[in-house]
Amino acid sequence: MVRKLVMLGCGGFIGSHLLDLLLPTGDYEIEGWDPDYQKIEQHLNNPNFHLHACGIHEGSERAALGDAIERADAVVNLAAICNPAEYNTRPLDVIRANFLDIYPVVEMCADHGTWLMTFSTCEVYGRTLAGYLPEPLRGNPQYFELDEEITPFIMGPIRNQRWTYATAKALMERLVYAYHKEHGLPFTVVRPLNFFGPRMDYIPGRDGEGTPRVLACFMSALLNREPMQLVDGGTARRTIVSIYEAVDAIARMLRRPEQAKNQIFNIGNRNNETTIAELADRMRRTYARITGDASYDEHPIVSVSSEQFYGEGYEDCDRRMPSTVKAASLLGWTAKIPLDEVLEDTMTYFHNTYGQNIPAGALA
Numbered sequence: 542m543v544r545k546l547v548m549l550g551c552g553g554f555i556g557s558h559l560l561d562l563l564l565p566t567g568d569y570e571i572e573g574w575d576p577d578y579q580k581i582e583q584h585l586n587n588p589n590f591h592l593h594a595c596g597i598h599e600g601s602e603r604a605a606l607g608d609a610i611e612r613a614d615a616v617v618n619l620a621a622i623c624n625p626a627e628y629n630t631r632p633l634d635v636i637r638a639n640f641l642d643i644y645p646v647v648e649m650c651a652d653h654g655t656w657l658m659t660f661s662t663c664e665v666y667g668r669t670l671a672g673y674l675p676e677p678l679r680g681n682p683q684y685f686e687l688d689e690e691i692t693p694f695i696m697g698p699i700r701n702q703r704w705t706y707a708t709a710k711a712l713m714e715r716l717v718y719a720y721h722k723e724h725g726l727p728f729t730v731v732r733p734l735n736f737f738g739p740r741m742d743y744i745p746g747r748d749g750e751g752t753p754r755v756l757a758c759f760m761s762a763l764l765n766r767e768p769m770q771l772v773d774g775g776t777a778r779r780t781i782v783s784i785y786e787a788v789d790a791i792a793r794m795l796r797r798p799e800q801a802k803n804q805i806f807n808i809g810n811r812n813n814e815t816t817i818a819e820l821a822d823r824m825r826r827t828y829a830r831i832t833g834d835a836s837y838d839e840h841p842i843v844s845v846s847s848e849q850f851y852g853e854g855y856e857d858c859d860r861r862m863p864s865t866v867k868a869a870s871l872l873g874w875t876a877k878i879p880l881d882e883v884l885e886d887t888m889t890y891f892h893n894t895y896g897q898n899i900p901a902g903a904l905a
């Protein structure tokens with residue numbers, strides 16, 4: 542039975558929802574690390590939760606972290622920089638946060654034989670083989686479906702610094718696997734595919750600065766009555782999964798260590814595939830319904846180049862269709878919540894949280 546958990550990066554989007562799910566059960570004692578704890582203030586007084594409000598890379602934390610890992614039944618590692626606008630603009634920080642800072646955690650888990658459940662990304666698959674093939678072959682699932690055990694990783698050249706994140710995560714996965722093979726480290730690698738839900742990222746100019754992931758970018762455009770921007774026409778495809786179903790998958794792993802250990806899992810929803818252009822359209826129509834303001838049905842959507850939007854060195858993942866056979870067979874988990882429901886729930890949260898001062902009238 543997994544009872545004592547260490548959770549690194551517990552104050553972020555996924556961490557906050559995982560704490561919401563695990564703490565009320567009373568089954569877990571959780572020791573967390575994150576310098577940012579705005580999203581988890583509701584848990585700070587819970588006797589089963591202890592937060593170290595600082596980064597795992599801070600030298601002064603090393604002893605406390607080592608002791609906690611020694612005591613723990615499992616370490617859930619969520620700490621990362623995982624915002625695409627930063628991959629080509631802060632590449633050194635991205636490599637540091639996603640690989641170098643995690644290296645000592647992997648070593649400590651191996652030293653103590655503590656199960657390490659570490660969050661990677663579907664971005665390790667990079668681009669699909671289908672994207673390089675002639676049109677008639679692109680529809681063949683063997684060229685676009687992402688399978689944990691057989692799909693190769695296809696990333697762009699070094700000057701396209703978008704891939705710093707994916708390569709740092711991929712090296713972190715290889716490090717974990719090498720420790721497993723050489724030193725018996727029990728591990729689980731989770732590869733999430735575009736989780737959406739309340740508390741994802743921030744709205745620029747309100748509770749954060751910069752360019753967040755697409756959900757918050759589009760929400761920000763709607764809230765500020767500015768055009769939604771489609772990067773390179775919005776032809777890239779994503780599959781979107783509800784955060785509530787996603788954290789349920791993680792809870793199942795914790796409850797079924799024998800099934801989850803030493804496995805790599807895609808966590809995504811195959812039925813919720815959309816192009817980004819379609820996503821923008823669905824989101825503006827959903828927001829028209831939520832606000833009762835029909836002008837949102839025609840909210841402006843414009844196309845921008847990736848160079849304009851992200852700067853030099855961006856390159857996109859064309860498509861992300863996960864195989865989820867392993868999660869279904871080992872965890873009994875399949876995502877079911879349809880995209881419209883995910884958007885309705887998530888956008889209602891954003892509206893209730895940020896929607897007070899929307900400028901009047903539609904944008905010309």
Ligand code: NAD
Nearest residue numbers: 550552553554555575596597620621623660662733735736
């Ligand atoms: P997030 O940015 O909301 O949360 C990450 C948290 O890690 C932040 O609160 C940040 O303060 C913290 N952190 C960063 N560096 C730290 C350090 N050195 N020490 C302690 N805490 C640190 O991101 P998220 O969406 O919750 O993602 C969590 C994990 O899942 C990441 O590893 C990410 O790469 C992965 N992931 C998420 C998604 C998704 O759809 N949300 C998709 C793919 C992969």
Ligand code: UGA
Nearest residue numbers: 623625662663664733734735754755758770771772777817
């Ligand atoms: C994201 C992040 O890399 C990670 O958090 C995570 O590892 C990964 O998702 C994942 O889920 O596995 P990505 O989906 O590319 O990667 O990032 P988003 O910001 O969500 O962008 C999705 C798509 O929307 C991209 O094609 C992007 O170019 C586009 N986009 C983004 C727009 O067209 N307009 C915007 O305003 C923002």
